[in-house]
Amino acid sequence: xPKFAANLSFLFTxxxxxxxxxxxxxxxxxxxxxxxxxxxxxxxxxxWLQAAGVEQVLxxxxxxxxxxxxxxxxxxxxxxxxxxEGVEQAVDYAMVLDxxxxxxxxxxxxxxxxxxxxxxxxxxxxxxxxxxxxTVGATVMVEPINSRIDMPGYWLDSIDQALRxxxxxxxxxxxxxxxxxxxxxxxxxxxxxxSDNFDRIGHVQIADNPGRHEPGTGEINYPFLFGLLDxxxxxxxxxxxxxxxxxxxxxxxxxxx
Numbered sequence: 001x002p003k004f005a006a007n008l009s010f011l012f013t014x015x016x017x018x019x020x021x022x023x024x025x026x027x028x029x030x031x032x033x034x035x036x037x038x039x040x041x042x043x044x045x046x047x048w049l050q051a052a053g054v055e056q057v058l059x060x061x062x063x064x065x066x067x068x069x070x071x072x073x074x075x076x077x078x079x080x081x082x083x084x085e086g087v088e089q090a091v092d093y094a095m096v097l098d099x100x101x102x103x104x105x106x107x108x109x110x111x112x113x114x115x116x117x118x119x120x121x122x123x124x125x126x127x128x129x130x131x132x133x134x135t136v137g138a139t140v141m142v143e144p145i146n147s148r149i150d151m152p153g154y155w156l157d158s159i160d161q162a163l164r165x166x167x168x169x170x171x172x173x174x175x176x177x178x179x180x181x182x183x184x185x186x187x188x189x190x191x192x193x194x195s196d197n198f199d200r201i202g203h204v205q206i207a208d209n210p211g212r213h214e215p216g217t218g219e220i221n222y223p224f225l226f227g228l229l230d231x232x233x234x235x236x237x238x239x240x241x242x243x244x245x246x247x248x249x250x251x252x253x254x255x256x257x
Contacts, residue, residue: 002204002229004255005031005057007241011248018044021052027252033058033239036066038089042096049097056097057237058141058177058203061104061129062086072105074129075122075155077113087129095136101203103141103177104129106156118155123168130171139202142166143177146185150212159186159193166200175202179241184209184220191228198232207242214242214251222254 006024008017015023017040024032032052037045037059049056064070064082073083090102106122130140142165147157156162159178166174178201180190187193194201208218215222229238244251 002226002234002238003030003236005029005033005055005237005239007205007239008032008034009036010241010243014247018048021048021054023248025052025054027249028255029054029240031055031057031237033237033241035060036062037093037097038062042093045093046096046098056099058101058103058239059090059093059097059099061090061102063105064107070108071151071154072107074104074125075107075118076110077117077121080121080125083125084128087132090129091132091136091138094133094138100137101139101141101177102129102133103143103203105143106145106154108151108153109155119165122155123165126165126169126174127171130169130174134171134173139173139175140171141175141177141203142169143179143205144182144186145179146182149185150182157186159183159197163197163200176200177203177205179205179207180220180225181205181207181209181212181242190220190225194225194228195232198234201234201236203236203239204229204234205239205241207240211245212243213245214240215254217245217251 006029008020012020012023032054064073073079133140142162144156144159144162145151145154147154208215208220
């Protein structure tokens with residue numbers, strides 16, 4: 001069975017952020033991830049990780065103005081300076097938290113900008129991020145996110161596009177972050193997608209569809225897919241980035257099974 005990490009931006013959210021680390025460990029999770037760590041000092045988070053005995057698995061680069069609807073900066077021309085500052089902040093946190101995976105959000109497609117310019121900006125920014133994060137042993141994650149339901153206008157909304165960009169970026173520490181919830185909405189055919197691209201997958205995330213709730217509440221056959229990951233020899237983490245149908249603890253029967 002794969003290693004499971006609790007996404008603390010989605011799970012145990014009825015408690016304070018610092019309390020979620022201990023609750024995740026008590027529920028049986030060996031690792032944690034979340035969207036962003038930047039509201040808390042890195043050394044405080046490191047203490048919470050150590051006290052709970054869990055590993056920091058993943059976090060995201062700064063996304064721009066999240067409250068205003070920004071969802072990453074990587075494809076946005078004329079924001080490269082801000083992007084580079086975010087990379088430095090992420091490097092500092094990755095080093096203190098001993099985190100080996102950092103997801104780089106692409107951003108919302110801006111109007112009136114040519115597709116070639118968006119791609120050139122993204123590729124240049126990802127190469128910069130990969131080179132800097134390599135200095136602390138971290139890998140940059142490229143995640144296609146569905147633009148039909150969860151993030152309208154998101155620029156990187158195709159798995160084929162993500163794979164092509166990874167090839168173009170041409171850095172050993174750039175990998176595919178395959179969120180199976182998004183992948184099901186984007187194209188389905190999950191088992192074949194995993195098998196055909198296994199060597200390029202650096203992180204897996206899960207939620208069921210529809211609803212983005214815990215495994216077993218929707219159409220995705222997660223026991224089969226977990227078995228497939230085992231048969232393929234997947235040694236990475238599976239991040240649980242779902243919205244509990246009721247409470248986190250009440251919905252954890254799938255994990256105990």
